[in-house]
Amino acid sequence: MLAALYCAGTFGGSITAILINAPGAPPAAATAFDGYPMAQRGEAGRALGMAAVASVIGGMLSLIVMVLAAPALARISHSFGPPEYFALAVFGLSMLASISGKSPVKNLIGGAFGLLIATVGVDLTTGVERFTFGVPELYEGISFIPILIGLFAIAELLSQANVRDKVLERISLNAIKLPSATDFKRVWPTILRSSGIGTFIGILPAEGSTMAAMIGYNEARRWSKNGDKFGTGEIEGIAGPEAANNAATGGSMVPTLALGIPGSATAAVILGGLQIHGIRPGAYLFENQPDLLYSIFAAMFLANVVFLVFGLVGARLFSRISLIPRTFLWPTVFALCVVGAYGVNQSMVDVMIMLIAGFAGFWLKRYGFGAAPIIMGVVLGSLVENSLAQSMIIFDHDAWRFLDRPIAIGFFLLAAFSLFYQPVFGWLRRFRRPRSAASKGAK
Amino acid sequence: MIVVALYWITTTFSTVPALFAQGMQATAMPRLILGVMAVLTLVMLYQGYGHVEEDKPVISWRMWVTAGLLLAAFLLFEILGLTLTMALTCLLIPLLWGERHLGRIMILRRLHTGNDLSAFHLCAAASAAAGILSPWLS
Structure with missing residues (x-):
């Protein structure tokens, strides 16, 4: 269900992005750049039709990649021991430096904070209590669900309390049209390119649909003959981001299912859901629970088909959700949050954790820290600690012996690259600029 | 300040004999993470040095x-x-x-x-x- 929601939710965000210029989800932000101007021109139906078709093609292509690549990656993971998993988790966390957000360092601090949250509870090796403050409910650690709900929903509720009502104008929508042969002929290279980009970005740990959509949009503009008209209602400006963000859904499930490393923040939530049910992704999952995997694949496939139908037929109705006054929407969200947080362990401590996470999330967001890195840290926390502890036992407490493991070295190098490529390239650019300016001055 | 406070809390954790801890005490991981956070905070402060902070919306x-x-x-x-x-x-x-x-x-x-x-x-x-x-x- 979570996997199907992931696919359908990624497309769903584009409906409001096109009709009321309010993306229903961050990955749909790029769709609004050209979708809303098209809707203002009276071409909302054409824009929605293209969004639906591009999303389905992107989603389906990435599903094919997922079905082929995930089992292969899982087979490779047979040769992984604790050192390789530790290095892989470090690589996954290092990718937080390049996910969307203003500051890579803040993303990394958020990830580290998430890891710290995961250490709460009784240490399994030593039996020592850590950060439990004498609260018995914390002995088994902090449940993932209340933190998730708090950081995303309660923090947003508090943000909503701080803003004035925005007046959203819904553009009238008569009929949704499937892309014409002319439109399709024009956009199919964009769809294929964006599907490839989206799938690749999805496979990278931590990179999600939002970044895929932005890159998909930029590449569509770069390759288009009408690149200068982007932002004024170009059909390629819808096809590019929509194919990319839906392709990223299948891509991000590859490392999630094959290695247990989330491919995006939403995949981290799905991974958390699997962990709650005692399911450990990786080679074991592929060998022993193929039924579960096939049901995930089937759910994502069906979601892609169903949202095409629902998207085309029900867009007019679904777009009305964004017009519900926030004064009614958010109390409802709060009620659902309480039920969700309490329902996991039937504990009021979880409700308290949800509220604390919500207040913390509000302040962190205000200071530029995103919720997604923290969630990634929480999800990867146990893997990082356990694999490090096991590695140190294997290596007889000599950390240098990580260098004896080629796969681990590869992941560490990738981690170093993802951490330092931006500062190094930035420094090189600054270094070159004065030299070229000086040489021009000399001429 | 938060990192220092959390580090101080880790000093209150119990310790067990090295044999039971298998060489990695319960404090090791939290302190490693706090160390990373401290370094990243210094990097953040260095990056922000001389930059004018953006105006944040007033909290109503x-x-x-x-x-x-x-x-x-x-x-x-x-x-x-x-x-x-x-x-x-x-x-x-x-x-x-x-x-x-x-x-x-x-x-x-x-x-x-x-x-x-x-x-x-x-x-x-x-x-x-x-x-x-x-x-x-x-």
Whole structure:
């Protein structure tokens, strides 16, 4: 269900992005750049039709990649021991430096904070209590669900309390049209390119649909003959981001299912859901629970088909959700949050954790820290600690012996690259600029 | 400051003999993470040095009162129970946020009273959450 929601939710965000210029989800932000101007021109139906078709093609292509690549990656993971998993988790966390957000360092601090949250509870090796403050409910650690709900929903509720009502104008929508042969002929290279980009970005740990959509949009503009008209209602400006963000859904499930490393923040939530049910992704999952995997694949496939139908037929109705006054929407969200947080362990401590996470999330967001890195840290926390502890036992407490493991070295190098490529390239650019300016001055 | 405070908390953790700890005490991982956080914080401070901080939106009184309301709701769950607390919250948040259509608010409150109760019993099977209404709801 979570996997199907992931696919359908990624497309769903584009409906409001096109009709009321309010993306229903961050990955749909790029769709609004050209979708809303098209809707203002009276071409909302054409824009929605293209969004639906591009999303389905992107989603389906990435599903094919997922079905082929995930089992292969899982087979490779047979040769992984604790050192390789530790290095892989470090690589996954290092990718937080390049996910969307203003500051890579803040993303990394958020990830580290998430890891710290995961250490709460009784240490399994030593039996020592850590950060439990004498609260018995914390002995088994902090449940993932209340933190998730708090950081995303309660923090947003508090943000909503701080803003004035925005007046959203819904553009009238008569009929949704499937892309014409002319439109399709024009956009199919964009769809294929964006599907490839989206799938690749999805496979990278931590990179999600939002970044895929932005890159998909930029590449569509770069390759288009009408690149200068982007932002004024170009059909390629819808096809590019929509194919990319839906392709990223299948891509991000590859490392999630094959290695247990989330491919995006939403995949981290799905991974958390699997962990709650005692399911450990990786080679074991592929060998022993193929039924579960096939049901995930089937759910994502069906979601892609169903949202095409629902998207085309029900867009007019679904777009009305964004017009519900926030004064009614958010109390409802709060009620659902309480039920969700309490329902996991039937504990009021979880409700308290949800509220604390919500207040913390509000302040962190205000200071530029995103919720997604923290969630990634929480999800990867146990893997990082356990694999490090096991590695140190294997290596007889000599950390240098990580260098004896080629796969681990590869992941560490990738981690170093993802951490330092931006500062190094930035420094090189600054270094070159004065030299070229000086040489021009000399001429 | 937070990192220092958390580091101090790790000094209060118990220690076990090295044999039981298998060479990695319970403090090792939290301290490693706090060390990383400290280094990253220094990098962040270095990057921010000389930069003018962006103006942040002013926090309105509504946010503070909403936060207080959520906290009060948490404290009242045990006493009033879920149904009454949610009904009160769904009455007060819209009013606080400027909603003046009392008829709509009452509809929302009534919907919540029924829905929250059924959702709770369905998802959480928690009759304890009924609070002072428990004699009537059991």
